[in-house]
Structures are given as C-alpha cells and as structure tokens.
Amino acid sequence: MNFDFSDDQREIKRTARDLLAGRSSFERVRAAAEAPAPPAYDPALISELGELGWPGIAVCEEHGGQGLGAVELGILLEELGYACAATPFLGTVLAALAIEHAGSSQQRERWLPGLASGEVRGALGSAGAIVPDAPGAAVVVLLDDDGGATVLDTAQDGVTVQTVATIDPTRASGRVSARADVGEELPGDVAAAVGRAAIAVAGELVGISQRALEMTLAYVKERKQFDIPVGAFQAVSHRCAQMLLYTESARSATYYAAWAADAEPQRLAEAAALAKAAASEAGREVTASAIQAHGGIGFTWEADVHWLYKRAQLDAAFLGGTGTHRATLARLVSTRLHTMDA
Amino acid sequence: MDLTFNDEEAAFRDELRAWLGANDAGPEPQGDEDAHYRWRRDWQRQLADARWAGVHWPSEFGGRSATLTQSAIFFEELGRSRAPLPADVLGLLLAGPTLMVWGTDAQKERLLPTILNAEEPWCQGFSEPDAGSDLAALKTRAVRDGDDWVVTGQKVWTSGAQFAKWCMLVARTDFETPKKHQGLTYFVLDMDQPGVIVRPLRQITGEAEFNELFLQEARIPDDAVVGGVGNGWKVAMTTLMNERSGLAFFLQVRLRNQLDKLIEEVAARGMLDGAGGNAIAQKLGDLHVKAEVIRLTAYRGLTAIERYGQPGPEGSLTKWMWSQANQELTQLAVDLLGDEALTADSPWSYELLRARGNSIEGGTTEVLKNIVAERVLGLPRMR
Numbered sequence: 001m002n003f004d005f006s007d008d009q010r011e012i013k014r015t016a017r018d019l020l021a022g023r024s025s026f027e028r029v030r031a032a033a034e035a036p037a038p039p040a041y042d043p044a045l046i047s048e049l050g051e052l053g054w055p056g057i058a059v060c061e062e063h064g065g066q067g068l069g070a071v072e073l074g075i076l077l078e079e080l081g082y083a084c085a086a087t088p089f090l091g092t093v094l095a096a097l098a099i100e101h102a103g104s105s106q107q108r109e110r111w112l113p114g115l116a117s118g119e120v121r122g123a124l125g126s127a128g129a130i131v132p133d134a135p136g137a138a139v140v141v142l143l144d145d146d147g148g149a150t151v152l153d154t155a156q157d158g159v160t161v162q163t164v165a166t167i168d169p170t171r172a173s174g175r176v177s178a179r180a181d182v183g184e185e186l187p188g189d190v191a192a193a194v195g196r197a198a199i200a201v202a203g204e205l206v207g208i209s210q211r212a213l214e215m216t217l218a219y220v221k222e223r224k225q226f227d228i229p230v231g232a233f234q235a236v237s238h239r240c241a242q243m244l245l246y247t248e249s250a251r252s253a254t255y256y257a258a259w260a261a262d263a264e265p266q267r268l269a270e271a272a273a274l275a276k277a278a279a280s281e282a283g284r285e286v287t288a289s290a291i292q293a294h295g296g297i298g299f300t301w302e303a304d305v306h307w308l309y310k311r312a313q314l315d316a317a318f319l320g321g322t323g324t325h326r327a328t329l330a331r332l333v334s335t336r337l338h339t340m341d342a
Numbered sequence: 343m344d345l346t347f348n349d350e351e352a353a354f355r356d357e358l359r360a361w362l363g364a365n366d367a368g369p370e371p372q373g374d375e376d377a378h379y380r381w382r383r384d385w386q387r388q389l390a391d392a393r394w395a396g397v398h399w400p401s402e403f404g405g406r407s408a409t410l411t412q413s414a415i416f417f418e419e420l421g422r423s424r425a426p427l428p429a430d431v432l433g434l435l436l437a438g439p440t441l442m443v444w445g446t447d448a449q450k451e452r453l454l455p456t457i458l459n460a461e462e463p464w465c466q467g468f469s470e471p472d473a474g475s476d477l478a479a480l481k482t483r484a485v486r487d488g489d490d491w492v493v494t495g496q497k498v499w500t501s502g503a504q505f506a507k508w509c510m511l512v513a514r515t516d517f518e519t520p521k522k523h524q525g526l527t528y529f530v531l532d533m534d535q536p537g538v539i540v541r542p543l544r545q546i547t548g549e550a551e552f553n554e555l556f557l558q559e560a561r562i563p564d565d566a567v568v569g570g571v572g573n574g575w576k577v578a579m580t581t582l583m584n585e586r587s588g589l590a591f592f593l594q595v596r597l598r599n600q601l602d603k604l605i606e607e608v609a610a611r612g613m614l615d616g617a618g619g620n621a622i623a624q625k626l627g628d629l630h631v632k633a634e635v636i637r638l639t640a641y642r643g644l645t646a647i648e649r650y651g652q653p654g655p656e657g658s659l660t661k662w663m664w665s666q667a668n669q670e671l672t673q674l675a676v677d678l679l680g681d682e683a684l685t686a687d688s689p690w691s692y693e694l695l696r697a698r699g700n701s702i703e704g705g706t707t708e709v710l711k712n713i714v715a716e717r718v719l720g721l722p723r724m725r
C-alpha cells in the first residue's frame with residue numbers, strides 16, 4: 001500500500017501550482033469576474049494550458065492526449081480550484097472523459113483530438129440543469145434523466161445553449177437543450193463516465209477548500225483583536241481545525257476515487273459518490289468558515305474569499321450534492337450486502 | 343403563565359390587521375438599491391402617518407405608548423401581511439431606544455420625531471478597521487474645542503451611512519485612562535458636513551449596503567453628547583443590547599416569511615408527497631422548530647423586560663439562533679430548489695450570500711458565545 005503521489009505526480013502538482021500562481025493570481029481572477037459581461041477569460045491562459053497539454057492529460061495518446069490517468073487530471077483540477085482559475089477547462093476535460101470512456105470509436109476520433117489540444121471546448125451536464133462552461137463549448141455531453149447521454153455538436157440546428165448568470169462570475173454557465181432528433185447517443189457506460197466527471201469536480205473542490213483554509217490561517221495569525229492574534233481564540237483555532245478535517249477528508253476520498261477510477265473500475269460508482277459527497281460538504285463548509293473567520297472583511301467584495309465560496313456552491317450542486325451522493329452510497333451498500341447474503 | 347393575548351392586545355392586533363388589509367407598500371422595485379430604499383422609506387412614512395411606525399414609543403413622540411407585547415404583535419403582523427420592513431430600522435430599533443434611556447429631553451424632542459417618519463435616518467458608527475470584536479479598542483478621537491468636539495478617525499462597515507442624517511458615534515475622549523472601556527463617549531454626529539466622508543463598500547452580494555466613514559475634523563456640538571462624557575461604553579451597550587435582542591425579534595419575522603416561501607415552493611413541486619417527501623419534510627420541520635423557538639424565546643425576553651426591566655439570559659441567545667437558522671434556511675433552499683437558486687436573478691441566491699453576514703454583524707457568533715459563557719453561565723474569562 002502506498003497512498004501517496006509518485007514523484008512524477010508531485011512534479012505535476014508543483015509545476016501547476018507555480019504556473020497558476022503567476023498566470024491566475026486573484027487579481028486576474030477578479031479582472032475576469034468584474035468584466036462587463038463576465039467572465040472575460042484570458043485567451044493567453046487558455047492557449048498556454050493547451051500548449052502544455054493540460055486538457056489532454058487524461059486522454060489516450062492515440063487521440064492526441066498524454067495518456068495519463070484520473071489521478072493526474074485530479075491534480076490539475078485541484079490546482080485550478082486552488083487558484084479559482086477563470087478558464088474554461090473543467091467543461092472540456094469532462095466532455096473528453098465522457099467521450100473517451102463511453103463514446104463510440106467514431107465519436108472519439110471526431111472529438112478527442114480537438115478537446116485534448118484545447119482547440120475545441122466542451123462541456124458536460126444534465127438537461128435542464130446549469131452546465132459549467134456550456135457557453136463557448138463546441139461539444140456538449142448532455143445527460144438525460146434515464147441515465148443516457150447525448151453528444152451534441154452545438155453548431156448544429158436544434159441545439160440551444162442559453163447563458164445563465166450565476167453567483168459565480170469566474171466561470172461561464174449555461175443551460176443546454178436539444179431537439180429530440182439532434183445529437184448522437186453515447187453508447188458506452190454513461191454511469192461510469194459521470195462517475196469520473198464527479199471525481200474530477202471533487203478534485204476542484206479539494207483545491208478550493210485548501211486555498212480557503214490557507215487564506216484563513218494567514219489571516220487569523222495576522223489579525224489582532226484584544227491585543228492577540230484572533231487565531232489564538234479557541235473558537236477560531238477550533239474552527240480552523242475543523243476546516244482542516246473537512247479538507248483532508250475530502251482529499252482522502254477524492255484521491256482514493258481518482259486512483260480507483262483507473263485501477264479498480266468496479267469500485268468506481270461507490271468511490272465517485274464518496275468523493276463527491278465529502279468534497280461538496282468540505283467545499284461549502286470550509287469556504288463559509290473562511291468568511292466567518294475573516295469577520296467583516298470576509299463579507300466584502302474586496303476580499304477574495306467569496307470567489308471560493310461561490311465556486312464551491314456551484315461545484316457542490318453540480319452532478320449531485322452531498323445529500324444525493326450519500327443516498328446513492330446507502331443504496332449501493334445495501335445492494336452489496338444483499339448480494340453477499342445471497 | 344398565559345400565552346393568549348388579552349383584550350387590549352387582541353384589539354390592537356385587529357386594528358392593525360384591518361389597517362394592513364387596507365394599505366400596502368406597492369410593488370417592490372427590482373435591481374436599484376436607491377429605488378428600493380425610497381420604497382421602504384415611503385412605506386415607513388405611510389406607517390408613521392397612521393402612527394404605526396414606533397408603536398412602543400411614548401405618544402408624546404408620535405408612538406402609541408404600546409406595551410412591548412404589542413410591539414411584538416406589530417412586527418408579527420407586518421410579517422404576516424408580507425409588508426416590507428421600514429427603511430430606518432437602525433433609528434427605530436437602535437437609536438430611538440438608546441436616546442429614550444440616555445438622551446436629554448432636548449435630544450429626545452429634537453431627534454425622536456424625525457426617526458418615525460424616516461425624515462432623518464440613522465447609522466451606527468461603532469466598528470473601526472482595528473476595533474471590531476474588540477470594540478473598546480476604538481481609536482477615533484474627539485477633542486473639545488470651545489463648545490464643540492472635533493472628531494478625527496475612521497469607521498467601517500457603517501450600514502446605511504449613504505442615506506443617514508445622524509450617526510450613533512462612539513469616540514475616545516480620554517487618552518490617559520489605563521482601561522480602554524473608560525474614556526469613550528457616545529455622540530450624535532450630524533452626517534451633513536464636510537468633515538464626514540462616506541465611501542461605499544461592496545459586499546459579497548454585489549450590493550453596497552455598508553460603507554467606510556472617514557471623519558476629518560468633523561464637528562459635534564457639546565449638547566450632542568449622549569449619556570455624559572466618558573460614559574460611552576455603557577450607552578453603546580444599550581444600543582448593542584437592542585441590536586441583539588430587539589432587532590433579532592424583528593428579523594425572526596423575516597425568517598418566518600422566508601421559510602413559508604420555501605415550504606410553498608417545495609410543496610408546489612410535489613416534493614413533500616409520498617415516502618420520498620419525508621426526508622425533505624423533516625428538514626423543513628427542523629427549521630420550523632427553530633423559527634418557532636426563536637419567536638417564543640423572544641417573547642419570553644419581552645416578558646422579562648416588562649417584569650424585571652431587563653432581558654433575561656435568553657436575550658443573548660436569540661441573535662445567535664437567528665443567524666444560524668437563517669444560514670441553514672438559505673442553504674436548504676439551494677439544496678431543495680436546485681441550482682436555479684444559485685442563478686444571479688434568484689432571490690434565494692441573494693439571501694444565501696447575505697446570510698453569511700448574519701453571524702458577523704452586530705457581534706460575531708463567537709463573541710456572542712463568549713458573552714453567554716461569561717455573563718450568563720458565569721464561566722471564567724479566558725484572560
């Protein structure tokens with residue numbers, strides 16, 4: 001047993017952290033979010049990530065990707081979440097995941113090279129729900145209520161992407177609908193593809209939580225009231241300890257799920273629900289606590305914690321929140337016990 | 343114990359209900375903060391004209407000399423009719439009651455009437471950049487100059503300062519005393535002067551309800567000292583007590599309205615039906631219990647004030663309970679109504695974000711718990 005990143009994975013994480021610290025500082029995130037029609041993405045960042053091969057990190061080499069796995073993808077998303085980066089990355093990698101793991105060979109040939117290079121943008125989400133990165137996506141994997149999914153070319157007649165302004169202006173969101181006769185069915189295991197997508201989103205939530213925790217620690221060590229740093233009050237220090245507990249719980253579940261997705265796919269459904277349940281809770285609780293520990297400053301637009309809070313709220317709701325996934329887990333466990341008995 | 347309303351209270355309620363049935367504030371303006379404020383101001387004027395604005399105020403000041411219970415009935419009925427809250431809540435619930443306790447006759451005569459009709463709204467200049475939870479550490483200086491005081495310093499998070507005529511200002515007037523709670527004085531500051539500069543601060547909802555307040559040799563006449571020079575801490579505590587118990591009473595009515603709205607929306611979607619509706623019903627029921635407990639606890643507090651002249655220990659609990667319940671309610675709305683509650687135009691997304699301020703404004707929850715531990719439970723202070 002070795003529950004740790006390899007040297008290569010660590011290197012990916014460090015490189016991503018360094019790169020995003022320079023290219024996606026909070027000033028840049030804020031500039032994107034405060035533009036007249038937010039978000040105003042930085043085209044240089046989009047092309048740089050593309051040149052680095054990030055969008056294709058988990059896409060097989062045959063289709064122009066790097067052929068790495070869910071763990072490496074999770075690392076990148078964690079770092080993008082940590083930076084709260086305003087860039088249409090999530091949707092593209094989610095669409096690629098679904099097409100790679102549940103698409104026909106024709107669908108893979110058609111879409112994966114473009115998605116992997118970052119030249120084609122994608123999105124994935126449920127019909128009727130908010131789909132991150134849908135505006136600007138050339139291809140959308142639209143999940144229906146019956147567990148099926150359709151691959152939509154948004155340039156086609158009969159596909160509508162309606163932009164929706166959410167509380168998170170750092171990311172474009174939309175609702176997608178399509179006429180019944182448009183689009184191609186995704187023939188493979190859609191549930192597994194959605195599980196992989198949920199794990200990826202959990203990765204982003206881990207990064208968001210980590211950042212909110214670090215910003216809070218820095219603040220409460222510095223900010224003094226009653227002549228001592230407020231972090232010395234147990235009400236504050238225990239809150240910070242609780243934030244760590246949430247973050248590390250989400251991290252354990254998410255890293256495990258990312259590993260299982262490739263190494264033990266039979267555990268994917270359960271691991272994905274576990275990761276999304278834990279990470280959605282962590283994201284919401286930790287960012288709310290960050291606001292609280294910052295006092296009045298935390299409630300201002302000027303401070304940056306609210307970007308994390310808002311991103312966490314949207315991510316938590318996307319592809320099912322804590323409650324939905326907890327219920328899924330209880331049912332999965334019950335079924336497993338039942339089959340063991342039989 | 344008798345939890346029914348007596349004849350007088352019932353008559354008061356019926357008269358109010360009839361009035362609210364015949365009068366309303368008109369449609370709520372959307373998206374324009376100033377227009378929204380004017381809408382609430384005009385509503386307060388309508389209330390004041392019919393002597394409904396400050397029902398518990400003495401009749402000589404335009405009130406009805408109503409009992410505290412009647413004033414509670416007032417807020418409940420206002421909520422029940424889904425009428426908006428009056429514009430100058432800070433004047434009605436904080437400044438007015440503080441002046442009634444500590445103000446001179448001349449101050450009361452001059453300042454109270456214009457609170458009722460929202461002619462001269464109020465703001466609260468307590469917090470400073472380095473004095474939030476530790477309010478007594480405040481540094482704004484007031485120095486005597488002939489018959490005036492000259493004030494220099496900075497306040498922050500001053501809600502409503504952009505509309506205010508008067509400010510409840512606490513400043514340091516004695517720089518020698520070793521104890522920082524001493525040496526503070528409570529003033530009524532006229533906001534309408536060159537030495538007062540208001541700069542809006544945007545909050546996480548995108549709105550700018552609060553402000554930075556820069557005081558650059560602002561002048562205050564000596565007769566605008568409230569409760570005596572050097573007595574500012576005590577006077578400020580009266581204001582804060584009213585903020586934490588009186589205001590919470592008023593806010594629980596909003597909580598109730600929001601909860602009813604959520605229950606209606608959820609029921610309309612059929613989400614409470616069948617066995618699957620049980621888990622959702624339990625969550626809503628939990629919030630119903632919380633809302634009722636806050637209401638009942640607030641009523642107990644009213645009785646305590648009526649009988650013993652001061653709120654009992656439960657007074658310290660209501661603001662804490664309210665902020666927690668409101669945060670839970672708004673998050674539950676997102677869980678139940680789905681991601682559409684996170685869209686920018688949804689009233690729920692505003693409520694979700696605004697609720698994050700509830701556990702910070704008027705004293706953070708951590709600080710309120712310290713107060714409960716030390717003053718109510720008698721536990722030793724940390725230092």
Ligand SMILES: Cc1cc2nc3c(=O)[nH]c(=O)nc-3n(C[C@H](O)[C@H](O)[C@H](O)COP(=O)(O)OP(=O)(O)OC[C@H]3O[C@@H](n4cnc5c(N)ncnc54)[C@H](O)[C@@H]3O)c2cc1C
Pocket residue numbers: 223224225226230233234235236292293294295296297299465466467468469471472473474475476498499500501502552699702703704705706707708709712
């Ligand atoms: C929406 C809103 C409106 C407001 N309106 C007004 C207004 O109109 N007028 C006005 O004067 N002020 C107003 N305030 C300011 C408010 O009273 C302060 O923000 C609050 O008292 C906290 O002070 P602070 O922001 O400096 O936080 P800090 O005191 O710096 O607190 C930072 C963190 O440390 C914790 N902490 C501090 N001391 C202790 C302790 N002893 N024990 C345990 N934990 C502690 C706090 O709970 C918080 O989590 C408003 C605030 C908000 C959010």
